[in-house]
Amino acid sequence: MNSTLPDQLVSLATIKYLGYDDETASQIWNKWIAQAPEADPVPEVIPIDQFELTFMDYIVGYSYGHGHRYDPELNANDDDDAKWYDCMDRCGINKDTQGAIMDPVFKRTRLTEACVFWIRNTIELRYEALKSSIQEVSRDSPEGSASHDTSREGAGARFDSETLRMTPWVSQDTAMSEAALSATNAPGFLTLYKGMDRSRLTRLFDSNGNLDDGLVLSSRPPTDFDGKTSA
Numbered sequence: 001m002n003s004t005l006p007d008q009l010v011s012l013a014t015i016k017y018l019g020y021d022d023e024t025a026s027q028i029w030n031k032w033i034a035q036a037p038e039a040d041p042v043p044e045v046i047p048i049d050q051f052e053l054t055f056m057d058y059i060v061g062y063s064y065g066h067g068h069r070y071d072p073e074l075n076a077n078d079d080d081d082a083k084w085y086d087c088m089d090r091c092g093i094n095k096d097t098q099g100a101i102m103d104p105v106f107k108r109t110r111l112t113e114a115c116v117f118w119i120r121n122t123i124e125l126r127y128e129a130l131k132s133s134i135q136e137v138s139r140d141s142p143e144g145s146a147s148h149d150t151s152r153e154g155a156g157a158r159f160d161s162e163t164l165r166m167t168p169w170v171s172q173d174t175a176m177s178e179a180a181l182s183a184t185n186a187p188g189f190l191t192l193y194k195g196m197d198r199s200r201l202t203r204l205f206d207s208n209g210n211l212d213d214g215l216v217l218s219s220r221p222p223t224d225f226d227g228k229t230s231a
Helices: 012-018 022-035 055-069 081-090 095-101 104-110 115-140 150-165 178-184
Strands: 045-048 051-054
Touching: 012 022, 012 115, 022 045, 022 055, 051 055, 055 115, 081 095, 081 115, 095 115
Parallel strands: none
Antiparallel strands: 045 051
């Protein structure tokens, strides 16, 4: 994944950052700006009849349409890696992102859902993390700059990490840590894991450590918008 933060959240650079190859990203971007009202910056939400279409839904809709609606076999969640790569190629996912999704360490988890689910999950998590990082950098540096380099991305990541470290009821163990793997095999217990952006996790509890917003754990429903056609 490109380590340079885009200057604008709603941009061609963002679509590439989320995991699309150059050609596919350009197709999605050109269709978005063709529908969006003229504005600088380009709006994140545009009106479509009586509905509002978000940039994120439009991006996700491209993958969902290509990997699920037009060829159901590409939605297979079996153990045939070739089908997974074919699905991601059809959806325009770049090679770095394909490698991340196909990481052998997470194969057992990957096979619990279909290819289009993980494409969508990956893109949505990256979008939320990117949006959070850009907002945090903007608060720290109101004057801005011509580009957001790797150090600025690191600032956003450090902010999330420091926030979680100061939250005593949030475990510092990841799903692949020794403690987590041991807990998985503990007799009489069932350990559940869900991957998500760290900025969402900070909204899960209130200041006293009580569950505050369980909706941050939920997954968004499938989108009806497909970037291949006009919405």
